[in-house]
């Protein structure tokens with residue numbers, strides 16, 4: 642079953658299909674995001690910069706990353722609360738929910754100042770907003786057995802340039818970016834009864850970056 646987190650009808654259709662088949666949702670992971678890749682091309686307007694950031698991009702990214710989490714929580718969370726069996730909501734935030742992007746990471750030495758790419762403002766706003774949503778939901782249905790926590794991963798190394806990996810690694814006490822599988826146990830913990838007494842927290846797994 643696929644759903645589009647920006648379309649309430651699409652979420653409701655999936656929720657109805659699950660209910661009609663006699664099953665229920667015990668765990669909701671709000672993970673969807675539009676990842677605004679930081680890129681730069683000499684001579685073009687650098688739209689990642691705050692001064693140039695397009696309203697349409699702001700709206701599209703907030704719609705998926707933040708409004709989508711609200712809508713899925715509204716529909717699936719309400720169902721978890723309604724039948725009295727409770728459940729778990731996990732919001733996937735980011736280490737950028739606890740500190741601002743270090744824009745020096747994205748610098749291209751060959752470009753003038755006004756064309757320097759940056760991590761867009763939407764990312765910080767969405768991920769910090771998800772932590773607020775986490776605290777709100779953690780208390781809202783607590784008496785119905787619905788818990789909510791956030792997981793804030795640091796950067797996973799994928800196809801980044803060697804230059805970027807080296808710059809970012811120098812900001813991380815463990816001296817490296819994360820491996821995807823290093824978050825698996827944390828997700829299992831936060832979505833299972835192993836974390837039965839954890840509620841409203843933002844678990845930051847950033848190799849110690851926020852400790853520096």
Ligand SMILES: NC(=O)c1ccc[n+]([C@@H]2O[C@H](COP(=O)([O-])OP(=O)(O)OC[C@H]3O[C@@H](n4cnc5c(N)ncnc54)[C@H](O)[C@@H]3O)[C@@H](O)[C@H]2O)c1
Nearest residue numbers: 644645646647672673674676705733734735794795796797
């Ligand atoms: N990769 C990292 O280094 C990193 C670091 C910190 C936080 N995160 C966060 O972790 C989560 C997963 O990261 P990822 O690297 O796997 O991201 P990704 O971009 O690979 O995955 C995001 C997913 O969201 C889905 N999506 C986008 N719009 C949607 C919509 N309208 N409806 C339903 N689904 C939609 C996409 O199909 C995609 O599968 C994201 O929330 C991301 O912000 C990632």
